[in-house]
Amino acid sequence: MAAQHDAVPLLGVRGLTKIFGSLTACDHIDLTIAKGEVHALLGENGAGKSTLVKMLFGSLEPHSGDILWNGEPVRITSPGVAKTLGIGMVFQHFSLFEALTAAENIALSLDDGSPISTIAAKARALSYSYGLPLDPDSLVGDLSVGERQRIEIIRCLLQTPQLIILDEPTSVLTPQEANRLFETLERLRSEGKSILYISHRLEEVKRLCDRATVLRHGKVVGHCNPREETASSLARMMVGNEVKAVVREPAEGVETAAVLLEIRKLSRKPATPFSVPLKDIDLDVRAGEVIGIAGVAGNGQGEFFEAISGEVQQPDAASVRIRGKDAGKLSITGRRLLGAAFVPEERLGHGAAPGMKLSENLLLSRHATDARSFLGSGGTIKSAVISGAAQRIIQAMDVRKSAPDPEAASLSGGNLQKFIVGRELDRKPTVMVVNQPTWGVDAGAAAHIRQALIELARSGSAVLVISQDLDELFEISDAIAVMHHGQLSKPLPIAEADFETIGLLMGGAEPGRTEHPLEPA
Amino acid sequence: MDITIAILLTIATAATPLLIAAIGELVVERSGVLNLGVEGMMIMGAVGGFGAGYLTGSAWLGLLAAIAIGALFSLLFAVMTLSLATNQVATGLSLTLLGLGFSGMMGTGFVGLPGQRLPDLYIPGLTTLPVVGEFLFGQDPIFYISIALTAGVAWFLFKTRAGLTLRSIGDSHGSAHALGINVIRYRYMAVIFGGACAGLAGGQLSLVYTPQWVENMSAGRGWIALALVVFASWRPWRVLVGAYIFGAVWIGQLHAQAFGIPVPPQILSSLPYLATIVVLVLISRNKRLTMMNTPASLGQPFVPDR
Numbered sequence: 001m002a003a004q005h006d007a008v009p010l011l012g013v014r015g016l017t018k019i020f021g022s023l024t025a026c027d028h029i030d031l032t033i034a035k036g037e038v039h040a041l042l043g044e045n046g047a048g049k050s051t052l053v054k055m056l057f058g059s060l061e062p063h064s065g066d067i068l069w070n071g072e073p074v075r076i077t078s079p080g081v082a083k084t085l086g087i088g089m090v091f092q093h094f095s096l097f098e099a100l101t102a103a104e105n106i107a108l109s110l111d112d113g114s115p116i117s118t119i120a121a122k123a124r125a126l127s128y129s130y131g132l133p134l135d136p137d138s139l140v141g142d143l144s145v146g147e148r149q150r151i152e153i154i155r156c157l158l159q160t161p162q163l164i165i166l167d168e169p170t171s172v173l174t175p176q177e178a179n180r181l182f183e184t185l186e187r188l189r190s191e192g193k194s195i196l197y198i199s200h201r202l203e204e205v206k207r208l209c210d211r212a213t214v215l216r217h218g219k220v221v222g223h224c225n226p227r228e229e230t231a232s233s234l235a236r237m238m239v240g241n242e243v244k245a246v247v248r249e250p251a252e253g254v255e256t257a258a259v260l261l262e263i264r265k266l267s268r269k270p271a272t273p274f275s276v277p278l279k280d281i282d283l284d285v286r287a288g289e290v291i292g293i294a295g296v297a298g299n300g301q302g303e304f305f306e307a308i309s310g311e312v313q314q315p316d317a318a319s320v321r322i323r324g325k326d327a328g329k330l331s332i333t334g335r336r337l338l339g340a341a342f343v344p345e346e347r348l349g350h351g352a353a354p355g356m357k358l359s360e361n362l363l364l365s366r367h368a369t370d371a372r373s374f375l376g377s378g379g380t381i382k383s384a385v386i387s388g389a390a391q392r393i394i395q396a397m398d399v400r401k402s403a404p405d406p407e408a409a410s411l412s413g414g415n416l417q418k419f420i421v422g423r424e425l426d427r428k429p430t431v432m433v434v435n436q437p438t439w440g441v442d443a444g445a446a447a448h449i450r451q452a453l454i455e456l457a458r459s460g461s462a463v464l465v466i467s468q469d470l471d472e473l474f475e476i477s478d479a480i481a482v483m484h485h486g487q488l489s490k491p492l493p494i495a496e497a498d499f500e501t502i503g504l505l506m507g508g509a510e511p512g513r514t515e516h517p518l519e520p521a
Numbered sequence: 522m523d524i525t526i527a528i529l530l531t532i533a534t535a536a537t538p539l540l541i542a543a544i545g546e547l548v549v550e551r552s553g554v555l556n557l558g559v560e561g562m563m564i565m566g567a568v569g570g571f572g573a574g575y576l577t578g579s580a581w582l583g584l585l586a587a588i589a590i591g592a593l594f595s596l597l598f599a600v601m602t603l604s605l606a607t608n609q610v611a612t613g614l615s616l617t618l619l620g621l622g623f624s625g626m627m628g629t630g631f632v633g634l635p636g637q638r639l640p641d642l643y644i645p646g647l648t649t650l651p652v653v654g655e656f657l658f659g660q661d662p663i664f665y666i667s668i669a670l671t672a673g674v675a676w677f678l679f680k681t682r683a684g685l686t687l688r689s690i691g692d693s694h695g696s697a698h699a700l701g702i703n704v705i706r707y708r709y710m711a712v713i714f715g716g717a718c719a720g721l722a723g724g725q726l727s728l729v730y731t732p733q734w735v736e737n738m739s740a741g742r743g744w745i746a747l748a749l750v751v752f753a754s755w756r757p758w759r760v761l762v763g764a765y766i767f768g769a770v771w772i773g774q775l776h777a778q779a780f781g782i783p784v785p786p787q788i789l790s791s792l793p794y795l796a797t798i799v800v801l802v803l804i805s806r807n808k809r810l811t812m813m814n815t816p817a818s819l820g821q822p823f824v825p826d827r
Contacts, residue, residue, distance in 0.1 A: 059699060059825075079701035095696035097689045099813040108689050109700045113682060141813070272812065 008071040010035045010194050011056070011163055016065035018051050025051040027218040028065065033163065038185065038195045040205040040226055043215035044238055044442045046412065049198050052215070053165050056196075057089045058082040083109075088161030090152045090169060096140045103136035106155045119158075127154050130184050145297050146177045153184070164188065165196045170204060171468070174296055175503035182208055200238070202231040216240055235443065243443045246450045249458065251478050254289045260462035261285040261340070261431045262321035266314065268303055268486075276300035276486045278307065283481065283488060285431070285462040290454060291491055292477030293466040296506050300486035301466045302345065305435040308464070309342040310335045311350075322431055333368045341429035343421055345436045345466075347413060351420045354409035358401075359383075359390040361408050362423055369427060389426065397422035398448065414441035421449050425456060432456055435466045450476045470499060484508045526655050528772060533660060534730055536768030537667045538563070538722040542746035543753075543760045544670050545718020550750055551678060552711035553691035555820040557613025558598050559719050560743025561620020566591040566723025568624040571636050571734040574727075580637035584663075584724050591720015592713050594620065599712040603705050606822040617743065625736045636732035639663065663725045668761075670718070675757040687711060691816030694823045704823055719743065745794075752801035754811045759804060767797040 013031040017024065026048045033039045043049045054060040056067065058076040066073050069085050076082050082089070096105050103120035110119060120136035127134035132150045140148060149169065156164055166185075170178040185195055185208060199205055205212060205226045212226040214237045222237050235243060261284070268278040278300050285291050295301055306312040308320055314328035321327060322338040332342070344350040352361045363374055363386050374386055390405065397418040401411055408416055417438070424432060437453065438446035454476050457463040466483075467473050473480050479491035482505035489505050542559050549556050569590035574583025598616050601607045639661050642648065647658040678684040687707055690697045694704045726738055745767065753759035770793040778786055805811050 058701070079699060081701075083701055089699075091699060095693075095699040097692040097696060099692050099817070100685070100689060104685055104689075107682065108686060108697075108702070116685075139813075 007034065009033060009068075010037075010070060011196075012066075012068035012071070013052075013056070014066045014068070016052065016055060016067065017063045018048075018055060018060060019063045024218050026055070026062075029215070029218075029220055031213050031220070033194050033196060035162075035194055036189055036192045037211065038189055038197055038209045040209035040212035041196060041198045041215065042200065042202075042205060042212055042234065042238055044200065045414065046217075046442070047215040047238070048218040049215055050167065051218075053089070053167060053196065053198060056082070057087060057165060083159055083161075086160070086162035087165065088156035088159050088163070089165040089167070090149070090156050091167055096148055096151060098141035099139070101137055101139055102134060102143070102151045105140055105151055106136070106158060109155050110158060122158065123154050126157060130154075130157070130187065131180060132184060144299075146173050149173070149181075153181075157188075161193070163194045163196065165198070167198045168200070169197075170199065170201060174506040175470070175499050176507055177296075178204070202226075202234045205234070206231065214238055239443050244447050244451075246447055246454065246475050248454050248476060251289050251458065254286050254478065257287040257289075258324075259284045259286050260323055261308075261433070261464060262324075263308070264319055264321065265316070266304075266307055266319040268307055268312070268314075271303070271312075276303055278303055278486045281486075281488045283464075283491070285464050287430075287460050287462055288457055289478040290457045290463040290465060290476050292473035292480040293464065293483055293488070294470060294473050294480055294502055294506060295466075295468070295483035297468050299483050301435065301468075301483055303486070304483065304488075305342075305344065305433065305466055308433050309344065311344075336366075336369050339430035341424035341427055341432050343424055343432075343434040343437065345439065347416050347420060348409060352408035352416060355407055357405045357407055358394070358399075358411075358419055359386045359405050361419075362386055362390050362393070365423060366427065393419060393422040393426050396426070397452075398445075414445045417441050418445055418449065421452065425452055428456075428459070429461060431462045431464075433464045433466075436469075437465060437467065438469065438472060446472070470502060473502075474499075482506055523652070526652070528776075529656055530660065532765065532768045532772050533656070533664055534768075535771055536764040537664050538725045538730065538742055539746050539749060539767060540667045540761055540764035541663070541670060541725065542719045542722035542743060543749040543764060544667075544674050544757060545715035545722075546746055547750045547753075547755055547757060547760060548674060548678075548687070548718075549711050549715035550819055551691045551755055551816055552687050552708050553694055553816050553818040553821065553823075554602065554708050554712055555609045555613065556595065556598055556602075556616070556712060556715055557610060557747065558595070558616025558620065558743075559715075559746050560739055560741065561617035562591045562594045562716050562719035563620075563723040563726075563743045563746075564624045564737070564739040565594045565620045566720030567727040567738055568628045568631070568723075568734060569720070570724035571631055571727035571732075572627065574637035575631060575634055578637065580639045580728050580732075583637055583728050584639065584721070587720045587724025587728070588717045589720070591723060592717040595712050595716020595719070598716070599709050602822065603708050603712070606824050609820050609822065621737065628734045628736060631734035632736070634734070636727060636734065638732040639728050661725075661729045663721070663729055666721070671757050671761050678757070688816075691818060694818045694821070698823070698825050704825075708823075719746075722746070745797075749797070749801075752798060752805070754801075754805040755814045755816065759801065762804070763797050763801050766800050767793045770796040 009032040011033040013029055016026055016029040018026040029052055041049050051060060055062045058078045058081050067076060074085060103116050103123060106123050107116050107119045123134060123136050132153060134150050134154055169181060188195060197209055209226050212224050213220060214222045216238060263281050263283040266278055266281040270277045276299060293301065307314055310330055310332040314320060317326040317328040319328045322335055322340050325338055327335050327338060348354045353364060374382055376382055399415050399419045401415060421437065437449050453463055465476065477494055479493050480497050480502055481491040482489045482502060484506060542563055546559050566587040570583040570587030573586030574580045598612055601612045602609045641659055641661050644658050648654050678688060686702055690702060690704050690707050698704050723739060727734055749760050749763045753763050774789040774792050778789055
């Protein structure tokens with residue numbers, strides 16, 4: 001394999017294997033990255049991408065196999081060793097310290113012992129030269145996700161690495177921020193640096209990357225040139241078979257349909273010093289339609305969901321109205337009894353009790369709404385009925401599991417999400433509110449969940465979907481509203497919405513204003 | 522001697538062990554480890570310090586022994602919670618129980634014996650200065666150590682790279698590990714420093730405060746030190762304020778009881794606790810500042826996946 005290259009590759013990986021218990025997360029992975037190459041690592045959630053890069057960065061120890069750096073075999077036993085070799089990493093879940101300033105965060109990863117003020121000056125200069133303006137004295141807890149990523153990138157660049165690993169860097173950015181990131185990466189490539197780019201967004205990979213390695217179930221299923229492939233051929237390699245496209249029939253007569261979920265002047269003070277306040281949110285969701293809420297993570301979507309679901313109650317009862325009744329002061333159960341259903345973002349801990357069986361989780365969420373069928377007189381539990389209902393949901397949503405009625409925590413993220421969504425859909429709720437419906441769910445299951453949400457709306461329910469995945473929102477929504485800094489824009493009908501407009505709104509532009517200057521502050 | 526000066530001196534002597542133990546625990550907690558064994562390490566320091574002082578005839582050797590025994594005892598906690606990742610709360614509590622019991626057993630032969638006392642500082646010309654002389658230049662050596670410790674720890678935490686690293690580990694050990702910081706090594710050092718401080722605080726009790734050995738002579742001071750750290754929102758100078766308020770009200774209520782003020786003694790004895798909590802809650806009203814200073818990974822065991 002190496003024979004076809006004249007030059008020694010910067011990084012070579014041969015037969016790298018990592019085993020967790022009975023699961024082989026990485027199975028004999030082969031990979032080479034040349035100098036000045038942008039190499040994509042493609043694969044679905046759970047394909048082994050993160051495990052592989054953690055081994056390259058020294059956070060995990062390989063079970064077997066070799067890593068070659070400039071042709072020499074190396075053992076990367078810790079992130080410190082990786083840094084010394086010249087490997088830098090920008091993490092997917094940021095490894096920043098919220099209570100420290102940007103400069104302090106950067107100083108922590110540099111070993112030269114120079115004073116913070118010197119590091120701050122260096123970071124500021126470097127950040128402007130790459131067009132990623134950064135204030136070294138700001139507290140990380142106060143920064144947006146995009147700004148935090150800048151800190152990670154600057155921190156990585158200050159270590160002058162030869163190879164930069166980026167793990168799903170655009171999943172938290174607006175389309176415009178992502179474009180700026182691509183410009184930075186192009187520039188790094190022209191400086192001769194190599195980049196390992198992990199993503200499941202195929203268009204980005206086609207645009208940016210010279211070569212791609214595709215992983216599936218821990219194995220390499222192919223190396224290719226992404227520019228010669230189509231998005232669907234890459235998707236086929238990742239998933240292994242065709243993914244059924246989601247069908248969205250146009251909604252008819254929605255304008256005159258009843259408003260089932262009404263949000264009026266919903267405001268909330270920040271619950272913690274680092275959380276976002278909600279300001280005067282107004283929104284109507286009518287029977288038969290799917291409304292999508294877009295926005296960069298951490299702009300108040302979580303706080304918004306809590307206020308609608310009743311996890312946090314509102315002082316003003318009329319700020320949330322479900323089927324025409326004031327619900328702002330009702331508990332979650334009270335709102336469910338009005339016909340609403342909620343799927344929170346966190347599956348374990350909010351969506352399901354991790355240590356309890358699926359059937360028990362079913363009872364926990366529907367003990368009030370289905371009391372008549374699930375509970376006997378005096379509060380006894382009708383186990384047979386509940387088990388039957390659980391099996392019905394498992395079949396309807398195609399939940400894959402190892403035991404007939406396993407504990408929630410033993411399911412993979414995607415399968416648990418299918419069960420949780422299915423559990424709510426099974427009630428045929430008149431109002432359905434979902435936060436990040438397919439986060440971390442594989443493509444096949446995601447399509448299934450999206451189709452089910454559209455069908456629920458078309459059968460006469462009001463569906464509200466909060467998501468960071470713009471592709472998803474464009475696939476399922478009849479109108480998209482954008483949340484920025486705790487404020488919600490007017491919903492844009494899907495026919496008038498495109499990535500550009502929504503992206504600008506996500507970046508904080510006023511509706512109607514097209515120009516969004518991003519000059520250094 | 523002026524009566525106010527005498528009272529001030531007793532306040533300093535009462536506050537010093539709380540301050541030293543709390544400063545040690547502050548460093549431990551800033552690294553993200555919760556060691557509830559302060560009381561146990563303190564009493565071990567007290568019995569070790571008294572014993573070594575009595576047997577060698579040197580209070581200074583007693584002091585060194587107190588520090589060493591405190592550090593050694595905390596090493597037990599460090600091995601359990603850091604290397605074996607046991608529950609920090611349970612391990613800390615058992616450390617306290619073990620310390621109280623073991624010190625009683627070790628000390629049976631020491632009860633009633635006369636101990637060594639560390640000599641007070643005496644600088645000709647300065648100590649005899651009117652009004653301030655005695656307080657500033659005539660106290661026991663541990664008083665000066667406690668002030669230097671507070672200043673040193675404040676400087677270390679907020680002005681040095683190692684201090685920044687320690688705080689970052691307490692904020693998020695996962696992120697620190699991902700940056701290549703040796704989380705476990707830092708935590709070992711922090712825990713042992715905390716143990717040494719608790720031992721020194723115990724030594725102060727049996728070598729300065731009351732130079733003798735009495736079972737359970739730490740009398741809950743370790744727990745007060747723990748509470749001080751939290752109420753001072755993990756800031757060294759606030760710990761000092763808290764320790765001195767506690768000491769002052771403690772001495773004040775003793776005098777009040779002696780004067781026979783018609784207030785039930787139970788209420789008077791609870792005053793130091795109330796006053797300290799009220800004052801420290803008042804100074805840490807800034808929620809944002811408190812949040813920034815709270816070690817977010819406090820008490821969570823760290824097990825890097827390998």
